[in-house]
Amino acid sequence: MRKSIQRLGIVILSLSAFLTIGYFTPRKWGNYSQADCTISLYISNQGIHTEIIVPVKNEYFDWNQFLPLREIGRDANYDYKYLSLGWGDRAFMLETPTSGSINPVTAFKALFLLTPSTLHVQSYRVVPQNIETKCVKISGKNYLMLVNFIKNSFQLDAAGKKMKISYGYGNSDSFYEAKGSYYILRTCNDWTAEALQKAEVNTPLWSTLSSAIIFHLNSGCEGHK
Template sequence: MKLLKKIVKYLFYVLAIPILYVLVSLILTFITVDREIKNQVSDKTIYLNTNGVHLDVVIPKENINNKLLKGIRHKNYERYLAFGWGEENFYLNTPNWSDLTFSNAFKALFLESSTLVHITRYRSIQPDWIAIKISSSELNKLNSYLLNSFQKDTLGSKIILEDKGYSFRDDFYRAKGSYSCFKTCNSWVNSAFKESGLKACLWTPFDFGLMNKYKQ
């Protein structure tokens, strides 16, 4: 009987923690942080993109300042750059969700690990992107946030991982910070919006939270 009680108690804690995490995450996701400055000239456009789980912020190349663009591989005909951030092992060893393993997920969520900036290059606007109008000052803050996410070498240059992209149109770069269940790929994008003065979730580990704030 004592053994059974111990097992039930153990199972309770094992199940209660993730359930509590999801509930708190949903509450914080649905709380909106309003745009800091309203009634300003919003003549710049950025985009939100998701693969169903992971968010990217997409910026037309003409809206990316020289400091951020410097050291990023791109061709003249590639007009849009999508920025994502995530755990290194997860990015490199889980190119598709079918490749997801418990070990990779556990390491990403609970162990201190290195991170990468993932940049995907596009020729044209994709139909599933969500367009967002922002001001020049908000765009400048977003550029600064993205720039500060890159880890630099001793010469101050971005560090690219050669031949690690999924295809001919994307690359990985060394990033600052450690991934965890409290700082996820999607909370990174949400923080980019908050620090840029844009409407955002109070906090979210999900992709749909921020997407829903901007869907028409």
């Protein structure tokens, strides 16, 4: 019995050490600066979940052409400047507007079963000030790589259209069908990290925790944090 407890302790300590190293270890080392960093992105940390905030329109891409703003929320005023996009477990995201309303059963299923996913799309007139955000600057070329990753995360119907599941928590957001299954080895924050990697933004080796992503965020542009 004592040996079993000791072995379990060793496994727990080894796993903790491995995850700690992954948390603090970046995927890129040294100088990996991008050229022509003209696009600002914002990554929001909502406690346990991250989302990517992009400009609605710039010289490289117009999100209104891909995802009409009038279809996103109930708000009749469509003068939005930013979109926040995040991927995650469908049941968990639809049922959990705040971290204080987590259903333990839903959370367990999300972590340990292969569950359907969703994309949450939130419209903003300004970058939100009531949640933690961190800005990174990237090149136009890498921005298009990120845009394509996000676009390809939407599940389309036979006619090639996005499929809305429902309106969201307020008047300016909605949930859409997404590709892929959610489980403990591919979480909402792993999706964010994958998107940022497409844009050559540094991310941690272990990206399951939202704080790990925020810790490593750097635009890759000289002098910009």
